[in-house]
Amino acid sequence: MKLQRKNRLRALSLGAVAVSGALALTACGSDDTGGGSGSDGGTTAASSSIKCDDAKGQLLANGSSAQKNAIDAWVKQFVTACKDVQINYKSEGSGAGVTAFTQGQVAFAGSDSALKPEEVTASKEVCSGGQGIDLPMVGGPIAVGYNVPGVEGLVLDAETLAKIFDSKITKWNDAAIKKLNPDAELPDLKIQAFHRSDESGTTDNFTKYLIAAAPDQWKYEGGKAWQAKGGQSASGSSGVAQQVKQTSGAISYMELSYAKDGIAAAKLDTGASEPVEATVENATTAIADAKVVGTGKDLALELNRATKADGAYPITLVTYEIVCDKGNKADTLAATKAFLTYIASEDGQKILAENDYAPIPEEIIAKVRTTVASLS
């Protein structure tokens, strides 16, 4: 009995140690990460355009992982200026974002594709008296990244790309690639084409390009899920980029910011006077050519994928923020409006290029600003 009591005492003291340890842990943690620890912390001047007004509270947002880094950069600026607001953007995916939005779980969603009619209908339930609208905020080139030893500045066109990703061209020294790259020393290497195994807006945009620019070679209907047979796959842009890095002879598509450290981005022969590189400027040029197809306050864009304009990179992705035009939740409206106003502002758009994103051209973003100002 005595022994047991002693044990109990010991267990008690153990518990006490654990609890006090946890308390101590709570006390020593810190959110203060020194703000400007990043190399690009020099943009603090941008905060002048942030108007907090009476914005406060917790903003939840969910959606596209393609715009995650842009949102991160914006949030950093915004929250530094408006201390009363916390913004949590979860990059779970466009689908998850839209679902969360139509269920009324988030203040705004980020999406790589505009709302579908049935999603707009669903959104009317959460937006009392209004509906969900698409606001284009971020553009970005999708690079065709490859890893072929000794080959730089590879040029490809839509037909060749379609054939490569449809397993019709299987060697790097294929005649079709040779024709586009007369000067390159193409090795006798098997092409390892990787696509995304998860559903993704990146896949959607990439295949939309193939459908528009090489309709004879790409017979699939497109969509977020990869449809062609053959090839290999990996999960997420990160997984795809890692495979391309590891595998000699690999090629895949990914957001421009992933095409680094051993992955080179191919140039596209679109029919323009010279092959177009995957750069932020070229993506902006392509977006400038886009039409607004949304009605009312909705500003959904349609890109001209088959463009032959000089310096327009057609595999470009536009991501939207999705909010209610009317009937946003009262407690988050002020903060949402302030944040969206900031990211649509000149300063907000300026940050994008530093993070490998393309700003939205002036003409369209001006409409976005008006719309944001009218949100209620």
Add this chain to the structure above:
Amino acid sequence: MDISTKNDAVPPPVSPPSEAEQKRAARGATRPGDRIFLGLSRGSGIFLLVIMAAIAAFLTYRSVLAISKDESNFVTTLEWNPTAAEPSFGIAVLVYGTVISSIIAMVIAVPIAVGIALFITHYAPRKLGGPLSYVIDLLAAVPSIVYGLWGALVLAPQLIGLFGWLDDYFGWTGILDWQGGAPRSLFTVGILLAIMILPIITSVSREVFRQAPLMHQEAALALGATRWEVIRMSVLPFGRSGVISASMLGLGRALGETMAVATVLSPSFEINASLLDPGGGTFAQNIASKFSEASEMGRDALIASGLVLFVITLLVNGGARMIIARRAEYSGANA
């Protein structure tokens, strides 16, 4: 066959309580304390049932929603397209991938795990055995996302040589034919799953082997048997059902593994004849890959596939439980 050595220490009760007494004790409703305690524990059991019923109802409801909209056969269809105008999706590829990768994992892991268990109980120097079993148990707790990262970064590149070799000598069989893609096939997944379930199978088998009756072993040794003969004649027969149930536990984990498979496999919705070529998929991996971009309908379809995985896992667990139950009778432990 008296192996319950624990019981030897306790002197047998003078008169074992009669059937009726035991029943009364089991009902235990004679004293207020007993009644409260019984109520509490029965309440917990009922609580568990309620949760389960709620989950089952939820799963079935959403699965039925999805399957009723499926325009093609849910079992045999080779595509996954729930968001199309005419939704068409089926689990054939997933069943194939899940079963094949788990079989590969079992074929590799079970013999090795038995080997390690024997090594720890009968071969290793005692000083090595203890720490070793610690380490093996710790590895059972490594989060699967870490196994996934390791599998994709370290294991897969190492397998290129092996795949080439298999292709050279066994490529003619068709099932070990390799087109030369990155080694991210069902076979790779099988190997990774084998590594992941090794610790589980090992630690349960080890406990079983440790319980093997000492008397038998000593008797066999005294008759001049070699160590291997002792193991073959007295340890393995005793441990057989224990090893089987351990393997079932491992199989259960292999079937439901998500993050590791999603990181290592190069999935596609098709059935490949060759195990070495990338492609295929498993239930859990498919749910994880498709879930975040899925619409309501897509989610329902994924939940329906989850329900199937659920039933498969249930069958495996049920099998394990039956075997364990049989072993309990055999070893004479308490009912």
Add this chain to the structure above:
Amino acid sequence: MSQTVNDRRPSSLQGATLPKWSPYAIAGGSIALGLGISAAAGLDSKIQWGLMAAVFFVAASYGIAAKVEGRRQAKDRVATSLVWVAFLLAVIPLVSLIWETVERGVKVVDVYFLTHSMGLVTDTEPGGGIYHAILGTLEQVGIATVISVPIGILTAIYLVEYGRGRLAQAVTFFVDVMTGIPSIVAGLFILSFWIIILDMGYSGFAGAMALTILMLPVIVRSTEEMLKLVPNELREASLALGVPKWRTIMKVVLPTSVGGITTGVMLAVARITGETAPVLLLVWGSTFINTDPFDGPQASLPMYIYQQYANSGGSGAAYDRAWAAALTLIAFVMILNLAARGIARWKAPKTGR
């Protein structure tokens, strides 16, 4: 123990034996041969020469022993070699796993990393830490444990000590069913029920509830096994002394099996600590410290690893942080495990085995 028997056998009764160092020599020889052949044939995979060396080792052991010692001894040698080979085959990947994690993880892990949140550090920048994630994981797992341990143990007691009828069968069956729930499905259930229908919002507590669903069956099953191991004689002795059944359970049955139960609980905790999918759906994630698990988004370690990795592209600051967090998570889980085993050994009744 068989070792000692072998050693004491008088040498006059023994046939020819191989010298004690022979296994080592054969092992050395086969590794050299494996390496040699790989070098000659230009194979660069470690797995390949390892497998070859293993095959040579087993074959050579059998051949040599059969010649010198006879077939029975040779079989014994082969079995011994196979067991050793199995052990080595298993140890290599497991050691490699730990090694890779430690090697990549230590680059970033330091006091700053452990005591700071990500705050306003974006994923592409270096810096930041995992304090918020550690705190979130501790709270979520703690709540899940507090809920599921009493319920799980009581259910197991019911099954072992009381349960005979239909209800017990149903509970046993559904515990089995529960072990088969894919973790993402548990997450979805809580999402639909708690967050969408009841509109309670994302919080650490929502995550903890999903973890509870995953943890309960593990605790019930392991506790059940442990309670079954308690000899009936102990119960009967206590009951015979007139001790009420509930006191018998509390004072005799539970203390006898407390070691095993603790181990089971700790293993369950270790298991759910690494869960990613349900947490990802329910706690939302945050880069800031949130000490209140009942209100607002929280972070969690496995989710942090997953997100940092998914956003890294396989290199850079986020990638390093993912590995560092993985190292922290493994260390955390291992410490828990060690603690569990320590408690089990300390509390276990001395059985003389």
